[in-house]
Amino acid sequence: MVSHVVSRVVRRVVPHVFPVPAMPADGPAMIRNRVLATLVALGVVGALAFGFVGFAPNRLLSGRPVALWDAVSAPVLWVVAAAWLALAAASLAPPGRGRDRLALVVGLGLVLALLAGAGEAATRLAATAPSPSARTSLGAGFWLMLFAAALAAVDALQRLAAGMALRALAILLVGAGALALAASGQLSELSLAKEYANRREVFLAELLRHVALVAGAVLVAVAVGVPLGLAAQRRPRTGGIVFGALNLLQTIPSIALFGLLIGPLSWLAAAVPALQDLGVRGIGATPALVALVLYSLLPVARNTQAGLASVSPAVVEAARGMGLTPGQILLGVEVPIALPVLISGLRIVTVQAIGLAVVAALIGAGGLGTFVFQGLGQNAVDLVLLGALATILLALAADLGFQFLLGLTRRSA
């Protein structure tokens, strides 16, 4: 047994190499919230060591970094600095709800202040630029500070043991703030906003296409996967075989599955004209939809089966004993009890499909991936970002939506 020998050697050697301290090192005694202190350090490093924005003469050249203090006006600089100082102070304060509430408000405010600051920097830099094609993109310093500020708010929410309502409120406030900033024109000189402005209509169309592709795939996957999961629960043997096959399918890389479907689907479309009239093609939305459905079947079917299996047999026996019909037992008892598990399956599937649909742009299915791959092809990083960030926001929104739904169904569990 190799592992046994290894563990024996490790057992002998490790205590000498790494003597275990009797007490864990707790850091300077003054720091009361080490998570927040770490995040503040990260934010300060982001502000000092990296460019807040990048400035480039045109869309295709890479920019030079511009430091925070050179990029924004004095009032904005003071607001950002004061926010980090407030968070630093909060990390030293003794534990309490007041401290955590302060960190929450400051963290959320800082997220918006950074966005507004980046917009302001872009406007200021555009005024000094020799040509209108000059671009201001978001720099590493911006992203680091944004990450740290957002996590400071998350940490505060966790310490406050915030319920779903407060979490939703925090997200809505930041979302509404960001939208208000965008609507006011504060952000419109940012390269990302320019890319968006240049193709507003195409963007909305591709966004809709992306959502339609995902929604269609998830709906079909539910229509097929739920009965499949039901069958697997009633006949575990068949279930094992079906799940094994679907699991193999899941491991195949998305682009490979998309590609493998092109041949059979074009053949099918050529052989059956009626299908062609329905829009079945070797490339485009058809293989994308088929592949997304195939990927989505396993989580839907498995969670349906797991949800139904979580219904106690006593509950079903009691239901039968009281004279519920099999249909009433399924719809009135088993499905409602299985619903939370089923919804977590939908959550996995939807988030997964939103990501996979990006790749579908490569086979001509459209969607937000169009911008990503167009941008990669043209070396236009802002276009890449436009597609990628929109996808991430879409995935996060779907995830939050399902979490909310889950919270509603979990009341009685």
Next chain:
Amino acid sequence: MIELTRVTKRYGDKAVVDDLSLTVARGAFFVLVGPSGSGKSTTLKMINRLVGIDAGAIAVDGRNVRDMPAEALRRGMGYVIQSIGLFPHWTVADNIATVPRLLRWPEARVRARVAELIALLQLDAAEVARKYPHELSGGQQQRIGVARALAADPGIVLMDEPFGALDPITRDALQGEIARIHAATEKTIVFVTHDMDEALRLGTEIAILDQGRLVQCGSPADILRSPANDFVRTFVGGADFGLRLLGVTRVRDRLRPNGALAGPPVSPDASLKEALSLMIASRRDALPVRDGAGRSLGAVHLADLARA
């Protein structure tokens, strides 16, 4: 009235219920008792057709259960199981209302009935009705299980080891509860247990099963006084046999009409076991017997307890 006529149930080659005939009189507290694998639970489940009948017939109030739609049959009987099986996603009130709603009672009547049952089971209505099952203790959950079975006021209640999973104190309380409800409502109860003491305490009639066959059927006293064979003797016997016998005999059956005695009085309806306990506790070998109005009826003597 429930009549089982030569009922047989097989799983594969093995007959788990074998040519069983029984009659459960209206208003009886009928206990099916036997070791595990004796077919008592299967017998119970054949009455509401949760288990199919291979041969023979079961009639409820003269109608063959096979001629009734299974769901309608079940809605007309209460059903309580050991693992309770409350619906976890419904409140207590909704759980109790299951069968009345299936029977499409008007909502006002459903609500009134739920309130009535919560009171009958001595639960705090305001507190319990809106709770979910997982917020209740096991004993409270089974009270709700019993309430749910009684909800549509069925003439027959089937109970499958309903108190088997409860702690001894809760079990004792619920046994008292179900005995009280039986006496007050005159429902026919068919009750499965493997616990002889529970059977003797609750049953007006006891059927002892072994390997799918009926071994003996009769009142608790009948079974204790004249066990049909060695199996019954072992099953009801053991070290506690004498005490169990005292438990099923009333004080009035051993009454001596002699003059007034000193000591704590005992009711003529108390069991001899209770009388014995009182004698030992009060260090006397005889106790005065008085009825509910306090009138002296005579005395019960220690020496008489051992008399057959």
Next chain:
Amino acid sequence: MPAGTTDRILPTAPAEGQRRAAVLASPLVWLALALVALVLFMPATEPLFRALFPELARPVYTRASFLALAVSHIGLVAASSLAAVVAGLAAGLFVTRRAGREFLPIVQAIAAIGQTFPPVAVLAISVPLIGYGAAPTLVALTLYGVLPILGNTIAGLETVSPAAREAARGMGFPPLRRLLEVELPLAAPVIMAGIRTSVIINIGTATVGSTVGALSLGSPIIEGLSGNNTAYVVQGAVVVGLLAIVTDLLFERLERRLTPGRR
């Protein structure tokens, strides 16, 4: 050991034969052989693809050998997964020790939120930051690969039953030995499942990595898609599909072996 005695008493031939039969019946062996054969001898399939796609002048991808593509692909995945395992395990261990426990909720939140980010989006975002080629692919694969390992390391260590932990402490194990001999072995299957998820996702993302200039088995697919050469697409897709399935089956065996009491 009873197993040893029966081994000595029974003739070894049938056991050996059985083992050989089991090896031959395993889909893993056959799929792995098919993978190796395709990687080494793809040019030999030319007649087949010529027959399937008569309209194509060059029906087999030849810009790079499939061996070179596979080596580069596996190299990308192996290097990034190794880095992800080290980082994920280290972070997971840190936040489950007393010294790092304060960071547990925030790290769990990062792992959970991060996993909702589509891997391809992470890949795309690393291009503006790093540039084109293998480097952004490696960074994206490592970053994304850490998340499932981190999540499962925490989940695995947190699910070690308090009773087992308590018993180890009661018997006087010092913390480090408790970790190495009780907690990690018990958490190993869950951690291994995380590594499996991470590696399988990375095989897929590395395929897309060829759109940002990394050499991988996705290169024939991307080239075939842009050049309307379905044969290239099929060749790349079949090889990378086999690679993913074989890897998954290997991990399945490894996981089964790591599950305590089911050796």
